[in-house]
Amino acid sequence: MKSETLFNIENNLFTVAMLLYFVSMILFFVFFVLKNLKVTKLGNGTLITGFILHTVVMLIRGINAGRLPLTNQYEFASAFAWGLCFVSIIFIYKYKFQALATFSVPVIFLMIGYAAMQSKEVHELMPSLRSNWLGFHVSTAIIAYGAFGVSFAISIMYLLRTRSVANAFFEQHVPSGEKLDIISYRAVSLGVLFLSFCMISGAIWAENAWGSYWSWDPKETWSLVTWFIYFIYLHLRLRSGWKEKRAAWFSIIGFVCVIFTYIGVNTLLPGVHSYA
């Protein structure tokens, strides 16, 4: 009974959080397209409230399941959206860059929408997932994916900025192209570092669970592909001056690869990671 009550509370709060993300998305859209500055505070408040509720949803699920809520498609998709929101908020405040939300909140909304389509049933952990490495491995993946998502949003913004005729609104609310480029690079740096943590902790865990730290499982392989792509990005950027427009396109390709590693691999290339 307690479990069912908690499940219902979690479900209802999840719907409210999703709605708040949606409202926030609309408000930031109004801010950006109609150049209405009044809605930014409201949009920001809605986003933060949505994020807090989303955090509560994950806490309730964790309490109800008696474990970290990071083990199936629904839980990981929800955590992915949470990570994206978390990194977005950090970047918005660190770089005083409110307009970022206009491009990152739609990605958050899409991801939480994907989570909503998954089965929300609470399952017990299979033996291979019963490990202390679970929390570290998955949470580093969430931050990495979130950071790549933010870099994707900034890159889209960069490309729009370069194509738009410079106007006062852009000059005032969107950082210069040079700054956008560096902030996107910062997001990629965060993502690469956390993806590396994720892959190395996953290898240590796999060694303990299956006696093989690397087995070319599709998820492992595609994580490596993502890692390679971002490494090419970093090298081209630092050594060959591939900055701004080309770097923005590279960052977009990298995030497409991240999405495929998460959704595509789970649905098209089953392996030992098929549960998440």
Place this chain on the structure above:
Amino acid sequence: MNGFKKFYKFISSMKLALVLLGLLIIGCVIGSVIPQGQIMKLYQQQYGDRTAGLIMALSLDDVFHSWWFVAFTVILCLNLFTCSILRTPALIKRWKSFGDLPDENSISNNVSVESSPPYIGRLSKDPEAFLKSLGFSRQSGTKQSGTKQSETKQTETKQSYIVGVRHKAGLLGPLITHIGVLLLILGFSFGQMTKVEYTVYGLPGDAKQIGDTDYILQIDDFNIGLRADDTVEQYTSDITVRNAATGAKESASVSVNAPASLFGMKFFQNSTGWAADMHILENGELLQEEAVEAGNYVTVSDKTDLQIGFMAFYPDYHYDREKGPLTLSSKLNNPAYLYIVYFQGSVLGMNTLMEGEELTIDEYTVTFDNPRNYTLIQIKKDSFTYFVLLGGVVLLLGLFLSLYVQPEKIWLKQEGDGYLVFGSGGKSGILFADRVKAKLKGNNYEK
């Protein structure tokens, strides 16, 4: 010599590294899309004869062990190694000179310098406190201009400078990252070449030799911990390993995520499956009785061209019209055994046999009973695992230094009773200049 230099330049170039990474990406994509390790027939069924032939010819059925994938990896290692060697002297030079003043062009007396990137702003007072507030440490010996410059430059510029640096360690990041990647690839490759792996499956009470070693693995017990909802919580095997030559024994409990180390080998709880006793009677007399794991065959002892395979076990058997035979739970509510009979290499029949039912083949009668779980233990000895782990740690350290410890430098040039502030923030670029500007404004340092 010229040819060698050219080759060395090519092999250590970043262009080559990026091309190799691109080729490895293509290999990884192919290896994850095409099913690996299948037989030709399966590829022919799935892709047609021509594509299947291409798959086999290019080793696309085993991409990650193919000659070309291994070759790209080896060349990448060479590239990383030579690139690291090539760049180390320049890195040492940069490390040593990091506190020096930049060239004179960057700190020219020309007023137009105030619009160029190294120029950040003007400082009115207290340079030491200003540097400290930004987390910079002042370099010793740089107060007077050109103290680390040539004599000529000393005479050319007679103004005072103060240089502050921070995060110098970040300069080492790329080199440490490369070393980490090299350690990872080398550890993995040597591990693949030298590791020894065995699998032993058995029922409690079984004692089996571990591969070609002197060691005997005895399965003392095997338990499947079930939760109230019938889901598996944990698989645990109690094992004893005995050295047949010396008689030395070591025992341990092994479960998923909790391997054990015995006699320098690692034992993993890998898997489980069903086993059962197969009884073969000839004209009503017991001929043979064997414990058989699902997937295995038994050859009838006095008729060797007759084989009976125990293909699968269904503890709670149910036949679904669409899905075929399946089990409703893992409880032994309605046990059924899927068997196959081969005679002279051809399939004679295949069906399910319920507990207590008999299969009759001429004078032979076959029955199954006593279903139970067997355990599959994986045994591994890989001395390079720790080498790989070290590579991982070094790689993480290198990445952290490369991406998060940005070497930064500020130099203050005395002008009248204040200072001109110049700076270099490496990869942080304009964000670094913004940070310094904000500090100049925020603390009323600005002139």
